[in-house]
Amino acid sequence: MVDCNDLCQRLGSDDPDVLRDAAFDAGESGCLQAVPLLAKLLSTHNLGVQEAADRALRRLGGKEVVAAVKALLRSDDAPVRNAAMDILRAVGSQDFPSLLELLHDSDPDIRIFASDILGSTDSRLAVTPLCDALLKDPEVNVRYQAAVSLGELAFAEAAPGLGQALGDDEWVQFAVIEALSKIRDASSVGALVKALDKSTDLVASMIVDALGEIGNIKAVTMLLKRIDASPEVLRNKIVKAVVRILGGKALSLLSPAERERFRSYLLAALHDDEDDVQDAAVSGLGSVGGEDAAEAVLAHAARIDRDNLPERYEHAVAALRDMGLTEALGRALREGDTAQRSAALDVLSNLPCPQCPGLLIDAFASLPPSFQPAAVKALAGIAGEDAVEFFMALLGSDNEAVLLEAVAFLGGSMRVPAAGAPLFGLLGHPSDAVKEAALDACVAIGGAELDTRFRDLSHSEDPMDRLMAVYALGRMGVGDHMDIIRAALIDEIPDIRKIALETLADSCGHEETSLPLIVSRLDDENRDVRLAVVEVLGGCDSDKVYGYLEKALDDSDDWVRIRAIEALGARGESAAVPRLLALAGESSKIVALKAVEVLGEIGGPDAFQALLGLISSDDPELAGVAETAIARLQDEQGER
8 A cells, every 4th residue: 555655755756757656656545645746746847747647636636636726726827727727627526615716716817717617517506606707797708708608517597697698798698699509498599589689790690590509499480570670691590590490391381471471581591601591591492392492492503513512412402302393493404504404303313293204205305415314314213104115215325325224214123025125136236334234124024035035146156145145044044944054054155154154053052953064064174164163162052062162172273272262161161171271281372371261260179170280380371370260260269
């Protein structure tokens, strides 16, 4: 146990190291006798000693610390005063009467410090003395700090006192309004609104913002009564506050006369200099709606830099969707500039309404080519069978982006059987993207006609035709096209053999004929085909594949062997442990390292013993991988 007297002697040392250690021990041992000495060390010029004394005083706390540290508030050394303030903010509430004494000190600076510290006590006991200081102290900066601290405490009991201070100097009013907005008490709404008539424009603006923050609905009526007589900037602030309190949707609950009057103010606020005011106006207009509102918000959306301000742009687009289909949208689509057309298309892309598809279809031909893909995309998002004929006509488009949207709609969204033949014809398109999209669309549509077409295509002399046919028929049903897949497995083109193997992946383990067909290519002359076999076997849910994967470990290509090792690990094949241990001695370093790594994945006693034997390997790299694998096994065991 540390002796307190010895500690105090050490705290009188000139050695910084001794002082730091002594300060630490004083805090740990609870030596209150050391408090005055620790407080004195706050004035030292050694930063390490200062920090040690600071920590010790905070740890000790209590009346002794408050009494010793509060005296430092009168120091001429600013860093010392600041350190004392920070400590008292942390422990001052442990001697509340001492703080209240400071609040009545003859020195206004001390009263400011006391007001500040009381704001950190998180105690309701601080409310009344701070309200007294706010309303009675002769020094404006004390009153200001008292208001700030009441806001930090945020207790509703302070609201009446703060309301009385709204007639104080403008500097104090700023802090009072901020404090009331933090407290959010309904009782302050009336006082804030009443103060509007006696306030400067700047203070009035702050009051309106505070009312919006408080969010009490009774402020709405009061604000609307004052909106007509308010200057433009303040009117816009009132608009923002009302929208914030009610929410955009609730504006529809206003009486028709109030709603129409408020609409005019919303339109004006849309041109305010502040972004948050504009955004509030957008929300309100989205709720009240109307052609003039739609036209104004469309123009506003077109002005927004959507790349740098995507959230504000999406907010405007969402408001336009809330208004529904308007004539303004149609005009913007047909006659607007680039930005307006883009905004209109973004709105329409997620605006399901009976007339919207017709609007897009009618306007399509008049749109510049650069806008047609977006228009088709928007239409695809909301259209149904009524747009099939339009999309069928687009299958002859020279615009690749338009063509891709048409293919996706007819083959993906709608799966129109009548589109099968023209989509099949696009398999000869020069664009690979169009070919792929058309192929997937044909697979999605399916049916006897396309089945016949793909069967015929599988006999083409063109390898690409055969590849597409095998891919499509495999996805349209392996069991019905096994003859095609068998032929593809011996095709002269390796990529076709790979595609045939991939079509069998889902049926491996379920169809008796699939597994023999898959492993028939285990000795394929092409490495990529053999890799495909191993990959398919690794994902097969059959318990008959182990022997085939073990055979792949003897492949002439290291990467085939590595993939086989990985497949054994992924399947957790414990029977493979002896073989993997043998592979750890391979001359091929990458095969050996992979085998050791996978032993750690498989786990179990046999794998653990094998790895233990490998950590003493003369090869440091192999030993390192073995150690990592053992650590992994130990971690997994610890989690169980």
